[in-house]
Amino acid sequence: QKEVEQNSGPLSVPEGAIASLNCTYSDRGSQSFFWYRQYSGKSPELIMFIYSNGDKEDGRFTAQLNKASQYVSLLIRDSQPSDSATYLCAVEGGGFKTIFGAGTRLFVKA
């Protein structure tokens, strides 16, 4: 069965620091990778997607993809308390499916 693994955390970082969230996946054929943010009591919302090896930057967020190592990460620069949430890594699973990791809880301390 195709899997997406994340450290459940919690990951705690001070305000202004870089938060690094990591994810590994099992299906070498996956082509699309997503990071969703989920605030407590809310539904997931997309913050980044990446299709190609390397880095993709969007504001304070950088997604990194290494297909050879089957590894995708999300860096959040200048972390803010409002970034405190659970971050879900998601990987295209084929046949219209997306496989979600269980998520990493991030706490940004003011």
Next chain:
Amino acid sequence: DVKVTQSSRYLVKRTGEKVFLECVQDMDHENMFWYRQDPGLGLRLIYFSYDVKMKEKGDIPEGYSVSREKKERFSLILESASTNQTSMYLCASSLQGTGYEQYFGPGTRLTVT
């Protein structure tokens, strides 16, 4: 803006009841999904649909069925609710094909007593 709505935010049902959860999207998306989310287990796919009247089982379809009679509406049915179906249920939609982001509804917190 994509909007996905779900019929209830909170629902309490008794064991053995038939439960209907409805989801409506307004962006003409072909794909629609039903997930349940439990602590430590993440999002697990129950069923999905890639077209009207088409449905595919996800990873945990047992005890559930679905209906998609119109493109914008996807219903999840618990034929005979059980306590182990107490969970957060999330509906999502996306464009057809693979590699597209999913847009989620607000979720329905179902408690079966």
